[in-house]
Amino acid sequence: MSILEARDLRRSFTSTSGMLRRHRKETEAVKGVTFDIERGEVFGLLGPNGAGKTTTIKMLITLLLPTSGSASILGYDVVDDAREVRRRIGYVFGGDRGLYERLSALDNLRYFAELYAVPAREQKARIGELLELVGLSGREGERVEGFSRGMRQRLHIARGLLHDPDLLFLDEPSLGIDPVGARELRQTIASLRTQGKTILLTTHYMFEADELCDRIAVIRQGELVAEGTPAQLKQRVTAGSVLEIDTFGGVQDRLERVLAVPHVRSATVDVRAQAETLVVALDSGSDVTAAVLAALDGIPLGRVVAREPTLEDAYVELVSS
């Protein structure tokens, strides 16, 4: 049995605007999402801002009721058996909110240990283990307001694991953390994975997903557009190669011409500090570099590189097609 089953989950929001004449507007944030998570796997949910990742998670962790569709965790329905679901899941989100700033790390953990009904005699040992796991041993007596983002994030994870949940939700845990902190965080998640924890992870960083996830689903405008292992996604989308060309002005107007070249599957422009980099995905086995360069005739070009596709290429193609 899958640990999580989501079936055609939908959620819409009504917003009203205007003070005297109220305008109601219905927006559909999640438009029928279906997926399963198996025990012991790290499942990545990727998508641009506003694609419906967080809304999907909030329905799964019982904070938001689906407009229609259903989801169950370990056989418990997220709407009807909310308390049973809550006992079995942990929820950690990114950013620096969600902690009692004026309490010590230890007090934060003790409080949530009570809320999750961790038996009193197990609490101390459990909290000690978790502090060790997230590398906060020795700092537990300090108030959270003095913690760095990375430390807060690791404390969040310890909080989410207090009751040894069967399924852990990590919603953009690396949001706003510096590279060193993010690396430590990835190590923590990787060690959870080796312990056999089941995790649902959302992130913006493709290398992070590539490194950590067993399976990935990509969500775009409320719909799943692809699902598979990182390797499958890379293959499925760009079984071919990628051409990167640095240009200096005017490339946007040539996109049509580049796309018209045979064997070109997609072309996107990545604006960097000085150059605009044209990223062109090509069919495998084709060498149309000369034709692409001809299509760019007349605008100043810089470096031209051909390389293997990354997960990020796959992602960009999926969410922008």
Next chain:
Amino acid sequence: MSARFIAAMRVLFVGGIISFRGLFNWLNPYIYVPTMLVAPIFQVLLFAYIGRSAAVANDAFYLVGNAVQYASIPCLFAMANTIAGERWTQTLGIVLATPANRVALFVGRSLPVIVNGGFVALFTLAVGARVLGVTIPAGAWPGVLCAIAVASASCTGLGLLQAALALRVRSTAVLSNIVFGVLLVFCGANVALDAMPAWMASVGRVLPLTHAIQACREIVAGSAVGDVLGLLGREAAVGGVYAVLGLVALRFVEDQSRRRATLELQ
């Protein structure tokens, strides 16, 4: 008219109204109605009933005292919010980096505050009179309007000084609440100055609202505006002194912050 003068006038009026709307989030009806229109009526009722229970003065005394004193809530809070509030939105540094005339900038922000404070006091007076059954003669209203306008302006002067202080403390609302409390006790809203210990009465005389409350009471009791010009003059003078102190303090805070980078909150 010189271009610089016109620019200063535009900063004064247009800039004042825009920043008032941008920074004074209380204009939201869910906040405005409870804090600006309903709460003052209850303050009037509370003290009028305590007055009835203690049997010291009539309802009109407490009605006028508290209606005018409550103008300090919009004056103090709005002034602090429109200036110190910029620390939260991290825009004060940007505003101070502009060449706009500082006096026009800050005084401009005070104009909508004065109008709003006057409106709150008038509303409270009119509705409170209905609720308590106090009759204010129709002929007294122009004088009342005049006294309330002076009261609101002079209290906003204190608000300007307080806003400068608020730039240096963590919680501006706490500061505004304390100044409000000091005014409640000392400005004679509920205890006549001559019923206070002498030192308290002298504190009251250097605070805004004190003279305006007295003037307003006399007008409601039948005096002409001409009879209370002295009181109103003193009220305006007190408010003017605070306003000047406030502008000086704002200049000082601006200089200090450029030296020590203390303006923005992290």
Next chain:
Amino acid sequence: MTGLRSAVRVLVMGWWLQLKIVAVNAFDGVLNIVYPLFFATTALLMYRQSGSPQALVYAALGAAVMGTWSAMATSASGALQSQRWQGTLELLVSSPTRMALAILPITAALATVALYSLVATLVWGRVVFGIEVPIVSPLAFGAALLVTLASLATFGFLLSVTVVRYRTGWALGNLLEYPGWLLCGFLVPMDLFPTWVQWIARALPPTWGMDAIRAAASGASPWRDIAVCGALGLGYAVLGTYLSERLLDSARRHGTLALT
């Protein structure tokens, strides 16, 4: 049985940690004590003019209990909002503990802090105005205080839950401050009001608590008032628990738990 024990543990632990949080925030804490003092001072100055010592004792006791009401009305209505700002409201809701058990300790901590305001005002009346409040039966006085604060905590709990979907709940709390001061018999005897207003006053636990505290101080029997106060407090707790489940369901339906 373990359910009951863990419920008690959640309540006690929550109360203790919330108290820690409130205690750290000294600047706001000072305001909680100082702000009602301005009103107490004004009221005492007014009653002093009447020249009656009994009236001053009446006012000193009333002003002291008055502060507990404002501490509760203003803070409780903003309590869940500040949890929302901190991002912890969602975490509380997503835990398997009943919402009531998570929120009640918050308002209980506020009621505990309100005790400071009460004592501070009594001391203020004694030191500044020289009013000595005789307490004839200290035991009954203590019991009356305790029940008053407890019922205030459950009333605050109901309040905090009621305004959970109202983003500017603090403004509503400020609005409740004055009517409570006016109606609960702190400084104005209830018989000055029309009958329908008296009924509203009787529904508020502090009205009975105030009567009980005055009775205990003067040596009369406070027990009936204490019982009514406690029963009302219990009633508000039950109502609050029911509403907390209802309103949270509605918040889940409308997606209003998070700030973003």
